Amino acid sequence: MRIVVVPAERGAGTLQALDDAGQPTGPQEHTDDLSAAIRQHEADRPRWIWADTARIYPGLLKQGVTVQRAYDIGLAEAALLGYAGRWGEPTGLAAIWARAHGEEPPADEQPTPEDDQPRLFDDEPTNRDFDPLEATIAAYQAQREPPAQPKAYEPTQVTRRQLDLMIAADSAGALAAAEMSRTGLPWRADVHDQILTEALGPRPPAHGRPTKLQALADEVAAKLQTPRLNPDSAAEVIRAFHRAGLPLETTRAWELKRLDHPAVEPLLAYKSLARLFTANGWAWRDAWVKDGRFRPEYVAAAVVSGRWATRGGGALQIPKAVRAAVIAEPGHRLVVADAQQLEPRVLAALSRDDGMAKAAAHGDLYAALAEQSFRGDRAQAKVGLLSAMYGGATPALATLRRSYPAALALLEKAATTGESGGIVRSVLGRTCPAARPGWDAGPERQAMQKARDRGRFTRNFVIQASAADWAAVLLALLRTSLPDGAELVFFQHDEVVVHAPTEQAQAAADAVDQAAVQATRLVLGDTPVRLLLSTAIVESYAEAK
DNA sequence: ACAGACCGCGCC
DNA sequence: AAAGGGCGCGGTCTGT
Numbered sequence: 001m002r003i004v005v006v007p008a009e010r011g012a013g014t015l016q017a018l019d020d021a022g023q024p025t026g027p028q029e030h031t032d033d034l035s036a037a038i039r040q041h042e043a044d045r046p047r048w049i050w051a052d053t054a055r056i057y058p059g060l061l062k063q064g065v066t067v068q069r070a071y072d073i074g075l076a077e078a079a080l081l082g083y084a085g086r087w088g089e090p091t092g093l094a095a096i097w098a099r100a101h102g103e104e105p106p107a108d109e110q111p112t113p114e115d116d117q118p119r120l121f122d123d124e125p126t127n128r129d130f131d132p133l134e135a136t137i138a139a140y141q142a143q144r145e146p147p148a149q150p151k152a153y154e155p156t157q158v159t160r161r162q163l164d165l166m167i168a169a170d171s172a173g174a175l176a177a178a179e180m181s182r183t184g185l186p187w188r189a190d191v192h193d194q195i196l197t198e199a200l201g202p203r204p205p206a207h208g209r210p211t212k213l214q215a216l217a218d219e220v221a222a223k224l225q226t227p228r229l230n231p232d233s234a235a236e237v238i239r240a241f242h243r244a245g246l247p248l249e250t251t252r253a254w255e256l257k258r259l260d261h262p263a264v265e266p267l268l269a270y271k272s273l274a275r276l277f278t279a280n281g282w283a284w285r286d287a288w289v290k291d292g293r294f295r296p297e298y299v300a301a302a303v304v305s306g307r308w309a310t311r312g313g314g315a316l317q318i319p320k321a322v323r324a325a326v327i328a329e330p331g332h333r334l335v336v337a338d339a340q341q342l343e344p345r346v347l348a349a350l351s352r353d354d355g356m357a358k359a360a361a362h363g364d365l366y367a368a369l370a371e372q373s374f375r376g377d378r379a380q381a382k383v384g385l386l387s388a389m390y391g392g393a394t395p396a397l398a399t400l401r402r403s404y405p406a407a408l409a410l411l412e413k414a415a416t417t418g419e420s421g422g423i424v425r426s427v428l429g430r431t432c433p434a435a436r437p438g439w440d441a442g443p444e445r446q447a448m449q450k451a452r453d454r455g456r457f458t459r460n461f462v463i464q465a466s467a468a469d470w471a472a473v474l475l476a477l478l479r480t481s482l483p484d485g486a487e488l489v490f491f492q493h494d495e496v497v498v499h500a501p502t503e504q505a506q507a508a509a510d511a512v513d514q515a516a517v518q519a520t521r522l523v524l525g526d527t528p529v530r531l532l533l534s535t536a537i538v539e540s541y542a543e544a545k
Numbered sequence: 546a547c548a549g550a551c552c553g554c555g556c557c
Numbered sequence: 558a559a560a561g562g563g564c565g566c567g568g569t570c571t572g573t
Contacts, residue, residue: 250553252552253553253554271553271554272554275553275555279554279555314555317554318556319554319555319556320555492556492557493557495557
């Protein structure tokens with residue numbers, strides 16, 4: 001069963017059931033208390049169809065209402081327009097929302113009548129009779145039609161089933177994102193404080209530097225014989241090293257490491273601690289940790305590759321150094337599960353490269369590659385393959401091309417497609433943005449540079465986006481299969497953390513394993529490649545891996 | 546004084 | 558071993 005939801009002001013709204021064909025069935029239901037109405041219907045486990053989960057669901061959660069299944073018209077639209085090669089086109093969706101709330105839609109989101117391309121919102125009226133429920137239903141129905149194909153280029157065949165799986169996973173992801181933003185990641189302020197104090201010294205007064213940081217800054221200044229040197233200023237640091245007779249283009253850590261100078265070691269130590277202090281120090285905690293939980297705002301499918309983003313708190317970059325502060329609450333455990341070597345395994349499955357699939361059929365893909373082709377040199381195999389997926393060049397590249405021709409051909413085809421302005425897709429049909437007209441304009445050198453840049457992007461996109469497909473499906477499956485009391489508290493590209501009552505932790509870990517098996521089958525089909533998840537049941541996040 | 550570009554680094 | 562993909566954030570730098 002499907003029910004369309006259109007919220008109105010002050011918690012009111014309208015519901016309309018749809019049949020399997022997407023046609024309205026039964027009467028419209030107007031309610032002053034949308035949360036209560038949804039709570040009541042949720043007993044039948046409908047799929048809720050609405051314009052924008054991120055704008056509707058947090059309010060429901062606040063009222064204590066959770067739902068199992070949703071269809072997010074906005075995410076579906078982004079996916080379908082992208083698939084049709086029409087990334088970023090303005091559509092009628094914002095207008096539906098705005099008009100439902102009595103607002104004028106922003107000018108840049110108003111449909112452009114002179115655009116003669118078929119729209120997903122063909123019939124959106126511009127008069128005052130506008131009916132947001134009708135428009136929402138029309139948008140949903142339009143999305144059930146087969147999507148248009150891009151005229152210029154069709155990179156891979158994707159079935160409607162695959163697109164629908166992507167939309168379902170994105171929609172479930174949006175639910176999970178709202179839930180996780182509300183739940184938050186358990187965070188022990190006292191443990192965090194110990195970590196900071198040990199590394200930096202006691203918390204300094206506002207605008208002050210911690211003692212250990214100041215000591216390192218002084219040491220760097222002394223060893224470069226530059227009083228009052230600001231180690232945060234790249235320009236000052238470079239000038240100081242030049243005065244010392246040492247060449248330096250940038251202040252990146254790897255470049256500094258090549259220099260033989262007594263200031264290098266304290267400078268690197270300063271950079272590392274300064275990063276901890278500014279990015280995850282006391283001020284960060286004041287801003288983001290409340291009542292024992294770190295609550296960032298998660299945004300599902302926000303990246304063009306389908307990866308999630310977060311806003312605020314840098315939740316996808318929690319450094320290893322502070323993960324010890326993530327501790328399960330009393331009577332609970334953290335189930336930390338991460339997909340090992342996800343991207344190379346996805347490459348092996350997508351390319352159906354026999355040799356690489358063989359290496360990916362067991363535990364350590366890089367070690368197997370090393371045995372097969374690199375005289376046991378695992379580091380060379382790993383760096384070589386990662387570099388090939390990112391568009392770098394290593395001595396290992398020639399060997400990889402010879403030993404794993406299908407895998408390398410997939411990457412190189414994606415790269416050349418991008419270089420010539422084409423688009424590429426993930427396994428479920430997530431499509432990279434089209435090159436803008438004139439994207440490679442300019443002098444030849446510059447044009448070549450832009451082509452190479454786009455080639456590296458599309459080369460990586462097919463892998464990163466397909467890995468994101470897999471992870472999104474995994475999360476969608478896991479979200480509804482966790483045991484009672486277990487909650488998703490963190491998701492980071494290829495890793496999930498579940499907070500569960502101790503007696504349910506093993507069941508939660510089993511649910512993760514099952515979700516991974518199912519996600520592999522749904523996304524990658526019949527493949528010898530194993531997508532391994534390591535699950536650890538721990539008290540502290542730092543104990544995992 | 547402020548805004549936006551750029552850098553560098555954390556995570557994947 | 559090379560310095561390749563994606564992101565968010567806090568710092569400096571630059572232009573107004």
